Amino acid sequence: MNIGFTTPGHERIGDGPAAGILLDDVCRDFGDKQAVSHVTLEINKGEFFSLLGPSGCGKTTTLRMLSGLEYPTSGSITLDNEEITDVPANKRSVHTVFQNYALFPHMTVAENIAYGLKNRGLDKKEIRVRVGEMLDLVELRGQENVSPGSLSGGMQQRVALARALVLKPKALLLDEPLGALDLRLRQHMQTVLRQIHREVGITFVYVTHDQGEAFAMSDRIGVMRSGKLLQVATPEDLYRKPVNEFVAQFLGSSTRLGGIVTEVVSNGRYAIKLPGSGIECECAGAAGMGEGDRIVAVIRPESIRVHTAGTAEDGKDMVGLDAAVDSVTFMGSHYRTILRNGESVILAHIPSNAAPVKAGDNLHASWNVRDMWAAPAEKEA
Numbered sequence: 001m002n003i004g005f006t007t008p009g010h011e012r013i014g015d016g017p018a019a020g021i022l023l024d025d026v027c028r029d030f031g032d033k034q035a036v037s038h039v040t041l042e043i044n045k046g047e048f049f050s051l052l053g054p055s056g057c058g059k060t061t062t063l064r065m066l067s068g069l070e071y072p073t074s075g076s077i078t079l080d081n082e083e084i085t086d087v088p089a090n091k092r093s094v095h096t097v098f099q100n101y102a103l104f105p106h107m108t109v110a111e112n113i114a115y116g117l118k119n120r121g122l123d124k125k126e127i128r129v130r131v132g133e134m135l136d137l138v139e140l141r142g143q144e145n146v147s148p149g150s151l152s153g154g155m156q157q158r159v160a161l162a163r164a165l166v167l168k169p170k171a172l173l174l175d176e177p178l179g180a181l182d183l184r185l186r187q188h189m190q191t192v193l194r195q196i197h198r199e200v201g202i203t204f205v206y207v208t209h210d211q212g213e214a215f216a217m218s219d220r221i222g223v224m225r226s227g228k229l230l231q232v233a234t235p236e237d238l239y240r241k242p243v244n245e246f247v248a249q250f251l252g253s254s255t256r257l258g259g260i261v262t263e264v265v266s267n268g269r270y271a272i273k274l275p276g277s278g279i280e281c282e283c284a285g286a287a288g289m290g291e292g293d294r295i296v297a298v299i300r301p302e303s304i305r306v307h308t309a310g311t312a313e314d315g316k317d318m319v320g321l322d323a324a325v326d327s328v329t330f331m332g333s334h335y336r337t338i339l340r341n342g343e344s345v346i347l348a349h350i351p352s353n354a355a356p357v358k359a360g361d362n363l364h365a366s367w368n369v370r371d372m373w374a375a376p377a378e379k380e381a
Contacts, residue, residue, distance in 0.1 A: 020043065021077070021205070023077055027039075027074045028058075028070060036065070036227050039062060039229045044203075050206040050221045052211065052250075053250070063207050068084070069089055079094065094170060094172070101156050101157060101159070108148075117130060138196065140162070153181050157178070171204070173205050178213065214235070220233060230246065239251055242373065245376065253300075254347065255299040256296040257344055272285075278321065281319050283372045286375050296375055296377045299371060299373075305366055306337070308363065325337060325338070326338045330352065334349040334352055339365055
């Protein structure tokens, strides 16, 4: 289907634009509070990019500055090599889809989609063609003459997407658009959004506090906290190579063991000591740490193996400790198992078809040092 956008490989298939976005040292102050603090970020053309972080971290304010609903206190914003820092929202070639779809209840689905085109003065034939393209894109053909209020939440979200995309924006901004949907529908809409992104090929900037949602759809993710952009990377690198303890704990469950760097072997590789567990080993970690720095060793639960206490698993580069089972929770595909040894807390995912364990069992938890990552520890208050 040729709808005048750009394909995911960035080949032009029509006269529609593609966007690259650059935020250069952007700050946004509200009185004496800095909601966004010195954010520099480049979003590639045609990328599905997500801003991820807890409530109040500055991600929505950043999106609003991209849309023109807020202006930076300092810094600059560039869209497709054109500075738009002070350009009003209605003059920017971006459109936003919110959690509240804001559809017009007195209009049909087709009339909602056509609304912006009519305001631009396009002729009826072109409007009809472009609305039809959008109905096909979001798979709502046959629903064009119904009221949006009669549709499910997922279908209403598709109408909102079509209404934004029909205007052929350079970038589509999405502010937690799936937050009002139930889990099953939200997961389905993640697939729909990814498919639509591949179809139109333009830049998507997505805001969410849900790690799973960001992982499911994004090419890259930027993690924010307290107005600062902490790390930008692919989902895989964020999960396996967090830049600090906060990113490690925010992006999924993990075992985090406190320790120190005893030697810098090379930039990004360290000898570490974990006093609480008695483990001393060498592993990879975040660049830039020095001897004596406090760290957390991060091990994801799928990397931890458990077996009979008092035994050591054969194999090179394996480390671990004996620990008692504190709790076991059935999660369908696995048992979420928490083990303790003094202050050391181990989280393991034991396959549900493995031999069952129960609270109080004494086991040995082990993992390969290749599956461990050293990250700077949170600074003590």
